[in-house]
Amino acid sequence: MANNLHINLLRQGFKVWNKWRKLNPLIPKLKGANLTGLNLFKVDLSRADLSEVDFSKTSLYKANLSGANLYKANLSTAILQEADLSKANLIEANLKDKKFPQTNLSGANLTRANLNGVKLYAHTNLNQTNFSLSNFSRVDFSGLNLRGSNFTGANLYQANLSATNLNGTNFSSANLSGANLEHANLREAQIQEATIDEKWYLVWDIVNNGVEGRELQGLDLSMADLEEANLCEADLSRVDFTRTKLNGANLAKSILVKANFCEADLRGADLRGADLRGANLNYTKLHRTQIQGAKSENFYN
Numbered sequence: 001m002a003n004n005l006h007i008n009l010l011r012q013g014f015k016v017w018n019k020w021r022k023l024n025p026l027i028p029k030l031k032g033a034n035l036t037g038l039n040l041f042k043v044d045l046s047r048a049d050l051s052e053v054d055f056s057k058t059s060l061y062k063a064n065l066s067g068a069n070l071y072k073a074n075l076s077t078a079i080l081q082e083a084d085l086s087k088a089n090l091i092e093a094n095l096k097d098k099k100f101p102q103t104n105l106s107g108a109n110l111t112r113a114n115l116n117g118v119k120l121y122a123h124t125n126l127n128q129t130n131f132s133l134s135n136f137s138r139v140d141f142s143g144l145n146l147r148g149s150n151f152t153g154a155n156l157y158q159a160n161l162s163a164t165n166l167n168g169t170n171f172s173s174a175n176l177s178g179a180n181l182e183h184a185n186l187r188e189a190q191i192q193e194a195t196i197d198e199k200w201y202l203v204w205d206i207v208n209n210g211v212e213g214r215e216l217q218g219l220d221l222s223m224a225d226l227e228e229a230n231l232c233e234a235d236l237s238r239v240d241f242t243r244t245k246l247n248g249a250n251l252a253k254s255i256l257v258k259a260n261f262c263e264a265d266l267r268g269a270d271l272r273g274a275d276l277r278g279a280n281l282n283y284t285k286l287h288r289t290q291i292q293g294a295k296s297e298n299f300y301n
Helices: 004-010 014-023 198-209
Strands: none
Touching: 004 014
């Protein structure tokens, strides 16, 4: 149960509260409290027990909630701009339609949280955040750094993950069907038992295992992030690489007959000995590309 002394101190603003916290290092007990409509600007609620607290229409602008227990807390209409929620327990918290401008969620646990309609921003820190079993259907993650985050069992149906950093991200048993993974970094991502579209599974396989010597004729690899991937000696004839990132990729001795590289990035790639006859190289970036011994009619930058 909530401590009434703690609630009364909070109502007096951050100066009174933060001064009291410095003198009283014990963890505040506010479980189940009604804190609706309060101005909690810059308050230090780190490590506090805020489970089942109602923060409806409460301003937590620049508040310190790091390590706090927010289990089943209602934050759906709270202001969380620039709040620190790092390593917070947000299991089953209500964050419906929440906006997270410059919010720090690194290391937070959002397992089974209600995240329908959430809005995330480029400055939202999601490094190593736990999103397991959460619903992110159609959520826009585009351009975000999700490195090392945990999406085990999460629903990411038709989510926008374009241009995201998913290095080391755990998608085990997640639903990624229909998700947009254009230019997403899938290196070291874990997708065991995940549901994922065939195209993006192949991209994941290429960047993590390479496809040296394999036959992949006529496939769609457009808009993929294949930076530094190993595709040497593979048969990639008629493959669509439109706008694909292939900078630093190994395509030596590969068969690229009639492949489409329109607007692809091949800077620093190894094309030595590759067969590029009939390939579309319109607007392809070829700076420092190795082309010794490659077969091709023309190159266009």
